[in-house]
Amino acid sequence: MKIEVPKSLELLVKSAGVPVYLVGGYVRNSLRGLKPTDMDLTGPQPVSALKLSPKYRVKTVNFRLGTAQIKCGKEVYEYTPFRVENYDKGHTPSEVYFTTDIKQDALRRDFTCNSVYYDIINDELIDLVGGIADIERGVLRSYKPERTLSSDGLRIIRLVRFACQLGFKIDGATASAAMAKAELLKDITPERKREELDKILAADVANGIDQAHYRGVKLLAKMGLFKYLIPEVEQCVGVEQNPAYHKYDVAEHTFRTVAYAPVKVRLAALFHDLGKAYCMEKHGNMHGHELVSSQIAERRMGYYGLRYSNDEIAFVKKLVLNHMYDMAGNTSSAKVKRFVAANFDIIDDLIDLINADKLATGMVLKEQLGENRFTAVKWELIESGAPIYVGDLEIDGNDCHAAGLDGEQIGLFLKEMLDVCLLNPRLNNRLWLTERAAVKAENLRKNEKSKE
Numbered sequence: 001m002k003i004e005v006p007k008s009l010e011l012l013v014k015s016a017g018v019p020v021y022l023v024g025g026y027v028r029n030s031l032r033g034l035k036p037t038d039m040d041l042t043g044p045q046p047v048s049a050l051k052l053s054p055k056y057r058v059k060t061v062n063f064r065l066g067t068a069q070i071k072c073g074k075e076v077y078e079y080t081p082f083r084v085e086n087y088d089k090g091h092t093p094s095e096v097y098f099t100t101d102i103k104q105d106a107l108r109r110d111f112t113c114n115s116v117y118y119d120i121i122n123d124e125l126i127d128l129v130g131g132i133a134d135i136e137r138g139v140l141r142s143y144k145p146e147r148t149l150s151s152d153g154l155r156i157i158r159l160v161r162f163a164c165q166l167g168f169k170i171d172g173a174t175a176s177a178a179m180a181k182a183e184l185l186k187d188i189t190p191e192r193k194r195e196e197l198d199k200i201l202a203a204d205v206a207n208g209i210d211q212a213h214y215r216g217v218k219l220l221a222k223m224g225l226f227k228y229l230i231p232e233v234e235q236c237v238g239v240e241q242n243p244a245y246h247k248y249d250v251a252e253h254t255f256r257t258v259a260y261a262p263v264k265v266r267l268a269a270l271f272h273d274l275g276k277a278y279c280m281e282k283h284g285n286m287h288g289h290e291l292v293s294s295q296i297a298e299r300r301m302g303y304y305g306l307r308y309s310n311d312e313i314a315f316v317k318k319l320v321l322n323h324m325y326d327m328a329g330n331t332s333s334a335k336v337k338r339f340v341a342a343n344f345d346i347i348d349d350l351i352d353l354i355n356a357d358k359l360a361t362g363m364v365l366k367e368q369l370g371e372n373r374f375t376a377v378k379w380e381l382i383e384s385g386a387p388i389y390v391g392d393l394e395i396d397g398n399d400c401h402a403a404g405l406d407g408e409q410i411g412l413f414l415k416e417m418l419d420v421c422l423l424n425p426r427l428n429n430r431l432w433l434t435e436r437a438a439v440k441a442e443n444l445r446k447n448e449k450s451k452e
Contacts, residue, residue, distance in 0.1 A: 236250035
């Protein structure tokens with residue numbers, strides 16, 4: 001089979017003077033008819049032995065593994081020479097040595113579908129471990145599961161990620177080995193686990209496979225891997241909910257919320273109800289679970305968890321904390337306006353989470369959702385020209401100071417006027433606000449004098 005590669009890569013391989021092969025995801029996806037991935041190159045010689053012209057910029061990024069980047073214009077290729085790795089303990093090889101034996105290199109790779117080599121010059125596929133048959137059958141398999149998964153525990157989560165991204169079934173022996181070795185995930189750095197979780201939550205995007213992300217979180221649960229990512233997910237299994245409002249237990253409801261949510265809010269969807277198990281055990285009901293869930297999100301995403309950025313933590317925490325607001329729809333109009341304004345930066349994402357949450361109950365169909373009240377209020381605020389932020393007011397701190405206010409009085413006054421003008425946008429005019437500032441300053445002076 002002819003695998004389409006850029007002309008620049010053909011020229012690179014021809015000019016190398018030694019064998020260079022394309023391997024891994026690009027070959028796998030080409031054979032499966034999926035989207036192409038990054039192009040990884042390999043060969044029996046170190047990158048220094050490649051007879052490349054000066055137009056190729058070569059930079060070694062890992063001397064121990066021999067990994068190098070080869071750049072030519074906008075194209076970037078990663079090259080790694082054939083190697084053998086031995087492990088004693090942990091996930092870093094205790095011994096690495098280079099080889100000219102392509103089979104030895106194939107045997108060190110994670111899964112057979114990633115171990116097919118393509119000889120670009122001769123248009124030849126080299127398959128030493130049955131990878132082509134596995135790709136055709138749609139099976140994710142490790143040639144020697146126990147050894148492969150023991151060498152790097154992250155491969156256990158990557159197994160789930162590849163399975164859902166590619167739409168592959170997992171080979172029974174490989175799945176069994178993964179579950180048996182799951183404890184190795186304790187020693188994997190939070191950053192590496194976080195990256196894989198993020199990819200699983202967006203698995204449907206990789207190759208357009210519908211509900212791949214839902215399958216991903218279900219596989220993590222089935223294989224007992226959430227224990228090493230977000231333990232509270234496991235605690236929600238079997239926690240029943242009021243059948244009048246929910247068809248599923250908390251865990252399945254959570255997974256379905258992830259399924260219905262857009263990519264941007266899927267992490268929040270995963271956390272949004274995790275406090276229910278604690279609340280049920282502690283209080284016998286689930287009231288206030290959104291606060292507990294937001295605290296779980298902060299802890300598991302933070303420094304002692306998966307180490308997301310502060311901005312990502314704040315975003316998820318805010319969504320989780322507010323996903324129950326006005327659930328009954330009886331909050332006053334003024335309070336809802338204040339809420340929407342205070343959360344204007346995330347209001348569309350919050351609506352997406354709330355809608356996903358409703359669909360995941362199993363009691364509501366998509367066509368029954370209707371317009372969320374927050375959406376109507378958001379557009380009402382926009383169309384009325386209501387100020388959302390202090391900077392939207394027609395006066396600023398300098399105007400307040402000129403009117404006689406000073407220090408923290410200015411901030412308090414502007415905050416007060418923001419609330420007034422939010423509910424009555426026509427009052428947001430410079431003349432009226434300046435007059436109010438002067439009146440406020442005069443009243444403050446009178447109060448001070450009365451105290452003397």
